[in-house]
Amino acid sequence: MWTYIFTGSGFWNPIWWLASFVIVAIFVYSFFGSEVKAKYSPDKVKPFLSGWDEVNKDAMQVKASNIYWGFTKAMSGYYRFLDRCHTGIINDYVVWFMAVMVITFIAFITA
Amino acid sequence: MFYDIHYVTIVFLIALGIYAVMFQHNLIKIAIGIDILESGANLLLIVLGYRNGGVAPIFTMAPQGKSMVLPTPQALTLTAIVIGLATTALMLSLIVMLYRHYGTLDTREIRRLRG
Amino acid sequence: MSWTEHAPILIIAAPLLVSFAIPLLEKIDYRVRNAAAVLSLAFSVWMVLIVLHKIWGSGPVVYVFGAKSAFLPLPSGFKFPVRIMLEIDNMSAFMALSGSIAAMVGVIYSWAFVREEEGGLGKYYSLFLLMAVGMLGMELTGDAFNFFVFLEIASIASFGLIAYRREDPASIEASFKYMIVSTIGAIFVLVAIGFLYGRYDALNMAYIAKHMRIGIVERIAFVLLMVSLAMKAGAVPMHMWVSDAYGRAPAAVTATLVSVSQASLYGLFRVMFSMFGVTMNNHFGGWMLIIFGLLSMFIGVTMAIVQKDIKRLMAYHAISQTGYMLLGVGVGLAVLDNPVALRSYGLAAMTGGIFHIMNHAMYKGLLFLTAGAIFYRLRTFNLNEMGGLARKMKYTTIYFIIGAAAIAGLPPFNGFASKLMIYESVYKFNPLLSVVAMVVSILTLASFVKVFHSAFLGPEISKTRDVREVPKSMVIGMGIMAVICILFGLFPGMVVKYLAGPAAVSLANQTGYISSVIGGGM
Numbered sequence: 001m002w003t004y005i006f007t008g009s010g011f012w013n014p015i016w017w018l019a020s021f022v023i024v025a026i027f028v029y030s031f032f033g034s035e036v037k038a039k040y041s042p043d044k045v046k047p048f049l050s051g052w053d054e055v056n057k058d059a060m061q062v063k064a065s066n067i068y069w070g071f072t073k074a075m076s077g078y079y080r081f082l083d084r085c086h087t088g089i090i091n092d093y094v095v096w097f098m099a100v101m102v103i104t105f106i107a108f109i110t111a
Numbered sequence: 112m113f114y115d116i117h118y119v120t121i122v123f124l125i126a127l128g129i130y131a132v133m134f135q136h137n138l139i140k141i142a143i144g145i146d147i148l149e150s151g152a153n154l155l156l157i158v159l160g161y162r163n164g165g166v167a168p169i170f171t172m173a174p175q176g177k178s179m180v181l182p183t184p185q186a187l188t189l190t191a192i193v194i195g196l197a198t199t200a201l202m203l204s205l206i207v208m209l210y211r212h213y214g215t216l217d218t219r220e221i222r223r224l225r226g
Numbered sequence: 227m228s229w230t231e232h233a234p235i236l237i238i239a240a241p242l243l244v245s246f247a248i249p250l251l252e253k254i255d256y257r258v259r260n261a262a263a264v265l266s267l268a269f270s271v272w273m274v275l276i277v278l279h280k281i282w283g284s285g286p287v288v289y290v291f292g293a294k295s296a297f298l299p300l301p302s303g304f305k306f307p308v309r310i311m312l313e314i315d316n317m318s319a320f321m322a323l324s325g326s327i328a329a330m331v332g333v334i335y336s337w338a339f340v341r342e343e344e345g346g347l348g349k350y351y352s353l354f355l356l357m358a359v360g361m362l363g364m365e366l367t368g369d370a371f372n373f374f375v376f377l378e379i380a381s382i383a384s385f386g387l388i389a390y391r392r393e394d395p396a397s398i399e400a401s402f403k404y405m406i407v408s409t410i411g412a413i414f415v416l417v418a419i420g421f422l423y424g425r426y427d428a429l430n431m432a433y434i435a436k437h438m439r440i441g442i443v444e445r446i447a448f449v450l451l452m453v454s455l456a457m458k459a460g461a462v463p464m465h466m467w468v469s470d471a472y473g474r475a476p477a478a479v480t481a482t483l484v485s486v487s488q489a490s491l492y493g494l495f496r497v498m499f500s501m502f503g504v505t506m507n508n509h510f511g512g513w514m515l516i517i518f519g520l521l522s523m524f525i526g527v528t529m530a531i532v533q534k535d536i537k538r539l540m541a542y543h544a545i546s547q548t549g550y551m552l553l554g555v556g557v558g559l560a561v562l563d564n565p566v567a568l569r570s571y572g573l574a575a576m577t578g579g580i581f582h583i584m585n586h587a588m589y590k591g592l593l594f595l596t597a598g599a600i601f602y603r604l605r606t607f608n609l610n611e612m613g614g615l616a617r618k619m620k621y622t623t624i625y626f627i628i629g630a631a632a633i634a635g636l637p638p639f640n641g642f643a644s645k646l647m648i649y650e651s652v653y654k655f656n657p658l659l660s661v662v663a664m665v666v667s668i669l670t671l672a673s674f675v676k677v678f679h680s681a682f683l684g685p686e687i688s689k690t691r692d693v694r695e696v697p698k699s700m701v702i703g704m705g706i707m708a709v710i711c712i713l714f715g716l717f718p719g720m721v722v723k724y725l726a727g728p729a730a731v732s733l734a735n736q737t738g739y740i741s742s743v744i745g746g747g748m
Contacts, residue, residue: 004719005643008574008651014638014716057685064609064680065534068672072532082529086466088225090141090218090403094132094410097464101414101453104514108449111510125417132410138402145409152416159424172301183308184423187371191416194378198409201385205402212395223396224403224470224538226529 117158124151138206138216149195153188160184230276234289234312237273237322238362240266245355252348260337263351267330267358274326278319286315286742307430313368313743316728321365321492324584325485328591329358332482335595335703339478339602350390357383357486364489368743370419371429373493380486381408388475400474404467411454418450431501432743438505448506451497458490461518461552462525465545472541477598481591484544488583495555495733503736504563512560515552523549523666531673535607537597546666547586554579554648557655562734571654573730578647581726585640585714589632592707596626599696609680611689616682618693623682625704630678632711634671640714
């Protein structure tokens with residue numbers, strides 16, 4: 001009873017999850033764990049660089065702004081709308097607040 | 112005749128305060144707006160406890176044959192005034208610092224944080 | 227009669243006393259000052275546990291200031307609730323437990339995080355404790371006006387703390403914006419309390435709830451309270467201050483500020499369930515909470531995914547996670563007048579939402595603290611300037627993984643347990659709502675993968691070459707929260723049985739709340 005919870009239409013028990021996780025992990029390890037590991041040596045990297053010098057470490061890191069570039073590009077219309085809403089002007093914060101209050105009030109009176 | 116004049120005043124004060132905060136772009140005017148808003152709320156509390164011709168609320172029970180102004184709203188108003196004072200002082204000092212950093216009091220230019 | 231009878235007020239009194247004693251303690255030694263701050267909050271946690279134990283034994287605890295009963299009998303025999311009191315049921319104690327732990331961790335973390343040379347440390351600790359006092363007071367009080375006073379104490383203290391790094395223009399700006407919006411919200415709360423006082427001549431929440439009848443004044447008060455408190459809790463579309471304030475406050479403050487906003491969330495739930503309950507249109511209230519919840523979840527997470535500032539990103543996630551709580555509890559409110567639905571899934575949804583409150587306070591606190599740890603070494607929040615930190619900060623990395631897994635809802639961490647409860651019970655109410663909740667969870671995972679990749683993975687870049695692990699007090703502070711995240715994830719049954727479940731039941735039980743103050747007879 002320490003770990004079991006009822007979730008409304010099912011249940012959750014982390015101990016079962018952990019147990020199955022361990023079993024699967026042992027299973028996977030027993031099948032694939034004995035695979036021969038390749039030894040790392042700098043020479044093996046060279047074919048992938050096609051004769052170019054290794055790039056600077058700072059430039060190699062993918063910057064945070066570039067991750068999910070495709071996602072933001074695809075959703076650019078939505079993000080333009082959000083940017084228009086998040087103006088950063090304090091007056092607009094209050095306008096949003098008052099607008100929500102008025103709309104809620106009207107909805108409540110008519111509901 | 113003007114029985115409800117104080118409620119009209121309260122609505123007017125609160126509306127004025129909200130208007131100032133919503134549409135004025137000067138930080139000092141926003142601070143004034145907040146103060147007006149606070150005064151409206153305080154006036155509401157006082158009016159709620161007022162009884163026509165009542166005596167000051169300094170007795171546990173009202174004296175015989177006389178009505179007494181309700182003591183609780185006055186205590187509430189005192190507390191609210193003190194809180195309002197603290198808010199105003201802090202707000203003005205923040206405005207001073209904002210002016211030093213940004214060199215302007217216009218809210219449309221004080222928006223380094225957005226998006 | 228033992229001293230534990232006064233445990234309810236000691237929860238608030240200990241940090242309050244120490245917060246004003248700090249300027250004196252500072253004269254002795256800075257270690258005395260810091261230790262006093264930590265001990266006072268640890269004492270609060272202990273007192274909350276004592277009160278919680280009492281509640282399990284004998285129901286809600288009512289503590290009246292300076293008298294036995296909250297009522298003043300008039301000569302006519304009419305009894306009137308004039309005295310200020312604390313009313314602590316399972317829900318209040320649950321919130322107070324979560325809040326006091328978060329505040330204690332914040333102070334432990336501050337020991338090393340806020341450096342002596344930044345100055346004003348005495349004031350920092352005083353304000354920190356005052357913020358904790360305001361938060362705990364909001365959660366424990368049974369008096370509407372006291373609620374307002376504690377709300378303002380917590381808010382004003384947090385304005386000061388957000389502007390703590392005053393050489394940074396953005397933190398002053400964040401503090402100012404939060405102050406304007408928050409003050410207006412607080413004034414509306416005061417006006418609403420004034421309206422209710424004008425109708426019922428009382429400030430005692432249980433008394434107002436008992437005599438509640440619906441008129442235009444109550445409706446106005448209801449809307450004012452609901453929208454203002456939802457704003458203070460950071461519901462979209464009134465959430466803009468959250469990303470500013472959370473993003474710019476010192477990390478230790480932000481971790482506690484999450485709990486302070488949750489105190490407003492608690493106030494919202496208390497007003498909706500215990501004060502208005504089924505007397506007011508509970509379908510409308512429930513659906514409003516659900517709509518706020520959906521908007522908060524979706525807009526919060528989509529704004530988070532494009533942020534470049536690590537703390538601002540996490541602040542948007544805080545908004546998004548608040549949506550889950552609003553959704554879960556909102557579903558409970560929408561079916562409050564339907565006992566069959568309430569028993570079959572409504573209470574489970576509320577339990578999930580309430581469980582999520584404490585989980586969120588812990589894992590989001592942990593994440594903000596790891597962001598603070600990064601800031602402590604790099605002096606920047608910009609994700610583009612980070613990389614390869616996993617090589618340098620081992621503990622921080624592990625804690626970040628725990629926090630990120632918990633917020634994204636990966637089993638077996640605590641976030642998964644509460645989110646699963648919300649999904650599966652909300653599904654029975656309306657399947658579409660749980661679909662949105664799951665999509666939001668996936669986007670949450672995506673944006674934390676982004677943070678993890680850009681801050682911790684990758685090669686060691688020139689900026690992070692001489693970064694070291696953070697000092698011990700910060701590691702300990704993060705460790706406490708990480709351990710709680712893991713324990714709650716492994717033993718959700720215990721939490722639901724003793725903390726979240728009873729809290730949901732006591733929140734749904736309006737007559738229980740009223741009769742614990744007024745007594746069955748009256």
